[in-house]
Amino acid sequence: MKSIEDYVHLEPKYYEAVLQNYEDLFAKQIGQINNNITNVVIYATGSSSNAAYGALPFMSNILKMPVKIEEPSIAENYLLHVEQNSLCIAISQGGHSYSVVKIIQRLQDAGNTVFALTSELDSPVGQVCHHVLDMGMPVEEMPYVSAGYSVEILDLMLLAMLIAQKTGKLSSVEFTPILAEIKNIARQMPEVIKRASSWVENNISKFATAKRLVFIGYGAAYGVSREGETKTTEAVRISAWGKELEEYMHGPYLGLNADDFIICLDPMGKLHDRLALLKRFLNKHVKNVYTICAGKDESETAVDLSLGITTNELLTSLFMTVPIHLLAYKLSQVKKIDLQHSAYPDFDQITASKI
Numbered sequence: 576m577k578s579i580e581d582y583v584h585l586e587p588k589y590y591e592a593v594l595q596n597y598e599d600l601f602a603k604q605i606g607q608i609n610n611n612i613t614n615v616v617i618y619a620t621g622s623s624s625n626a627a628y629g630a631l632p633f634m635s636n637i638l639k640m641p642v643k644i645e646e647p648s649i650a651e652n653y654l655l656h657v658e659q660n661s662l663c664i665a666i667s668q669g670g671h672s673y674s675v676v677k678i679i680q681r682l683q684d685a686g687n688t689v690f691a692l693t694s695e696l697d698s699p700v701g702q703v704c705h706h707v708l709d710m711g712m713p714v715e716e717m718p719y720v721s722a723g724y725s726v727e728i729l730d731l732m733l734l735a736m737l738i739a740q741k742t743g744k745l746s747s748v749e750f751t752p753i754l755a756e757i758k759n760i761a762r763q764m765p766e767v768i769k770r771a772s773s774w775v776e777n778n779i780s781k782f783a784t785a786k787r788l789v790f791i792g793y794g795a796a797y798g799v800s801r802e803g804e805t806k807t808t809e810a811v812r813i814s815a816w817g818k819e820l821e822e823y824m825h826g827p828y829l830g831l832n833a834d835d836f837i838i839c840l841d842p843m844g845k846l847h848d849r850l851a852l853l854k855r856f857l858n859k860h861v862k863n864v865y866t867i868c869a870g871k872d873e874s875e876t877a878v879d880l881s882l883g884i885t886t887n888e889l890l891t892s893l894f895m896t897v898p899i900h901l902l903a904y905k906l907s908q909v910k911k912i913d914l915q916h917s918a919y920p921d922f923d924q925i926t927a928s929k930i
């Protein structure tokens with residue numbers, strides 16, 4: 576089975592394939608989308624939900640309408656009131672998540688149209704949903720996904736662009752440079768992976784002593800911070816938080832421990848100065864504060880990582896998770912965690928959380 580690291584190295588190839596095929600992949604289903612949609616509701620859980628948060632600011636900006644993410648279980652059991660002009664998108668990379676299958680069934684039974692994004696077309700999600708969107712990559716064998724998470728972000732961004740074009744929100748003149756910017760990022764992925772790999776290598780012995788990792792991001796990097804929490808919890812099996820910048824400052828900072836390892840995720844956007852203030856505070860109380868930034872940051876220290884891409888902050892989730900995935904993988908190796916076999920084989924037998 577390929578490892579998380581193997582899949583990270585496959586990301587440039589998968590991005591290239593999606594960028595070549597996205598029109599064919601999505602054309603048929605895009606044609607079925609109602610031109611009068613006023614908002615988008617995304618149903619996803621785990622990494623798929625984190626990916627949606629990474630794409631959300633871009634999607635809302637391109638579609639010029641509200642985009643929200645709902646936890647499928649809460650939506651299915653308590654919030655089943657969907658507006659007629661909502662575009663419902665369910666995401667399940669593997670297509671076996673119980674709560675995603677359920678919400679698709681409930682929405683369709685109530686007369687709503689649901690589009691499901693998945694890589695496994697004949698999975699339960701693929702079979703239940705009437706409008707399946709192919710993610711455009713092979714099924715990821717490794718259950719702790721990395722490439723699939725990133726491809727979901729790319730898929731959602733391209734979908735938003737196509738829908739915006741179809742509904743008259745984005746002209747061809749506007750479409751072309753945005754697509755060129757995304758392609759430019761895709762071309763730089765090998766260099767991002769190289770920089771991220773050496774940063775992880777150089778710092779792994781220190782990270783291996785961490786009792787807790789705290790990821791703090793804003794804008795598109797909020798999804799990245801959430802993915803930091805997910806991957807660290809699932810693959811490294813130590814405590815982790817993934818917070819939005821102001822959310823962290825609102826109260827969680829009070830739970831700070833001097834031995835926390837804090838990773839700040841800076842897309843070099845609107846809230847860069849707010850993050851700088853928080854770092855000033857954190858550096859007074861915590862020894863291990865790191866920053867991963869999209870482009871070059873003048874205040875960068877020796878332990879920080881610059882991924883070297885100066886781009887629209889809304890697109891940074893396409894590459895900022897690379898170091899987070901590699902760090903989680905390397906830490907799992909150091910801790911000799913077997914990611915290929917389930918730690919609790921009885922879990923799904925008892926709960927049927929994956930069907």
Ligand SMILES: N[C@@H]1[C@@H](O)[C@H](O)[C@@H](COP(=O)(O)O)O[C@@H]1O
Nearest residue numbers: 620621622623667668669670672
């Ligand atoms: N442990 C995994 C998560 O890492 C994954 O993100 C989630 C959603 O998976 P999917 O996108 O296939 O619905 O499922 C599992 O619970």
